[in-house]
Amino acid sequence: MSKYSDLEIKQAITAEDKQKCIDIRVRVFVDEQKYTLESETNDEYDATCDHYLATCLATKDDGTTVRVPVGTLRYIAYGDFVAKLGRLAVHSDARGLKVGLRLVQHFVEVARAKGDRAIVLHGQQDKRGFYEKAGFSVDACDEAGFLEDGTPHIRMWYRF
């Protein structure tokens, strides 16, 4: 049986929930992937974008459960009815359980409800297959990719 169950995704409204999102990003992007702490704690979009927090019930050794943060992503209104999906991160011990996919699906529904016509993201090259499974694709003109914060990235789109 998985340690995690009962996934819930909600917009992080309170300062406490927003901090939980940042904490996940620091664990994943700074501790694990070695991006700078500055990039996660002092980003120009964080104050104005919408943050989403995924939580699960975690089963403890004594059989009791506690709700814990497992993933996050953020929504930036880019203008011209385009949303930017960013900072998708799932705790390493919660991966492979469809938390990432469910976060992206949730984002798509949020963007659809807001009236967006498209979603764009700059994905790490080695995550392309993940985003393709979530319905994103790469335009032919973007196939070359680019470096962002020193690592290979690729622009991907989801069009409604």
Ligand SMILES: CC(C)(COP(=O)(O)OP(=O)(O)OC[C@H]1O[C@@H](n2cnc3c(N)ncnc32)[C@H](O)[C@@H]1OP(=O)(O)O)[C@@H](O)C(=O)NCCC(=O)NCCS
């Ligand atoms: C990328 C990430 C968000 C995926 O989250 P996850 O919860 O482990 O993924 P899911 O369980 O939802 O996977 C959904 C599907 O994508 C596949 N998948 C996951 N990562 C993949 C990858 N890197 N390449 C190709 N396919 C991938 C899974 O196998 C699964 O396929 P299936 O439906 O056929 O079984 C997670 O690995 C993560 O947080 N990584 C570190 C942070 C990061 O790199 N974020 C993205 C920056 S662009």
